[in-house]
Amino acid sequence: MTIDKGIFIRNIYYMLTYAFQELKQNNYEEIAGEEFDEIHDLFAEILVRGISYQLKQGLHKEYISCHGSLSTLKGKLDINGTINNLMRKQQKIDCEYDELSENNKFNQILKTTVQFLLKHPNVKSDRKASLKRLMLFFSNVEVIDILTINWTTMRFDRNCKTYQMLLYVCYFILDGMLMTTEKGTYKMRDFSDEHMCRLYEKFVLEYYRKHYPELKAKATQIDWNIDKEQSTSSILPIMRTDITLTFKERTLIIDTKYYSKSMQCQFDKRTIHSNNLYQIHSYVMNYDVNHTGNVDGMLLYAKTEEDITPDGQTTFRDGNIIYYRTLDLNQDFENIKKQLDGFLVHSL
Structure with missing residues (x-):
């Protein structure tokens, strides 16, 4: 999806700093000045610094049955x-x-992730050496099978809050594993669009939350605008926005999209993905219960190498507008910020 891989990887770090504010603290800031040619090398450096800091604070301990x-x-x-x-x-x-004991799921996931990075060809030798030194402090921690990790049950209280960002990085790495059918070993695959989609969504949300607190950026669950007494509402899917921005009486619902191809082609004509348009239209119309026209939507795509990318808008009879915008992640980060700021000029 990108032309300049170096810029893209550096921007992933910046996106992570918005998703996890702790990356702007402690010894993480020096990472911004380094050059990374591979995404897993960046992740390895984040883990080196994160685990080093965690060791100073003390590894998380839990009671286990013995x-x-x-x-x-x-x-x-x-x-x-x-x-x-x-x-x-x-x-x-x-x-x-x-x-x-230190032998709990948080530390087990960290050690398991490091073991995979130590075998990865795209992680530089000096970073591997740093990771090996850190693992000396994990001698009482077991390596676990990644298939047994239930990511959805992870809960972070104040005693293990510092692990949240580290385990998020671990998820990106371990979820990118494939089990081979020949030897039963794990093989690393490329950083996928699915992973970037989640990071992209969280980055945009946290960007607007940080720089535009007056817009009250948040993910919102939308109720279906139906007669509940006459409807079987239990079988309807939950509508949850990626980002909802509110200013006075106006609301903007943003749905982020990260695809290898941001437009579909039918009969030699490039159009917005049908499902994307139906989804954002449903969000807007169900949110604007009284048909005021004060609720708009935006499909925010990450730019691809396609010649034609989404850029335009559709205005409906009630006055609601759905915008189609494209954010170029393969440029200097200051320009990314300008683009994000510019998307709000006419929409709120």
């Missing part, structure tokens, strides 16, 4: 195990107990 033969009672007594010990003439008590 079982063992001890000299004194600890926790619950395992009678059967203790009897077996006596039969073997061992003066030990079998116990089941909880122990505060």
Whole structure:
């Protein structure tokens, strides 16, 4: 999707700094001045700095269930195990107990991710050496099978909040793995459009949230504008916007799109993807319950190498407008910011 790979990778870092404000703190800032030719090399550097900082704060610990033969009672007594010990003439008590341990899912995911990066050909040797040194502090942490990781159940309280950004990077890396059918080993694939789509959405949301607090940027769930007593609403899909901006009586709903091709071709004619248009139209019309015309929508595409990219608008009879805009991520980041600012000039 990009012409200048170096600019694109640097901008991924900037996008991450908006998605996770902590990247602007501590020792992460120096990354912005470095050149990265490969996305996984960038991720490796982020993990080097992030894990180093985490070690200074102390690795997260959780209570885990343990079982063992001890000299004194600890926790619950395992009678059967203790009897077996006596039969073997061992003066030990079998116990089941909880122990505060570093061997929990947060640290396991970090170690597992680092192990994959150490094998990746696009990570530079000096960064691999730094990662190896850090892993000396993870000697009590196990490597886990990535297929057993349930990313949707991850919860971050104040004790492990600093892990959120690191595990987000780990997700990008580990979710890009493919199981080979020959040897049963994992193989790294390229950073996919699906990963960039999620980062792109979060970046745009956090950009407007930071620079335009008066617009109250947030993701919003929209109710269906239906007669609920006469409708089977339970089978209707949930409508949740990527970004909703509100200023006084006006609202702009933004739906971000990151595709390898931003337009479809039918009968030699390039048009907006039908599903994209139907989706944003549904958001706008269901949000504007009273048909005031004060609710607009925007399909915000990431620029591709196509000759024709979305740029225009459609005005409906009630006055609602749907804008089609394209953001070029393959340029200096200051120009990206100018584009994002410019999208709001006539829409709010």
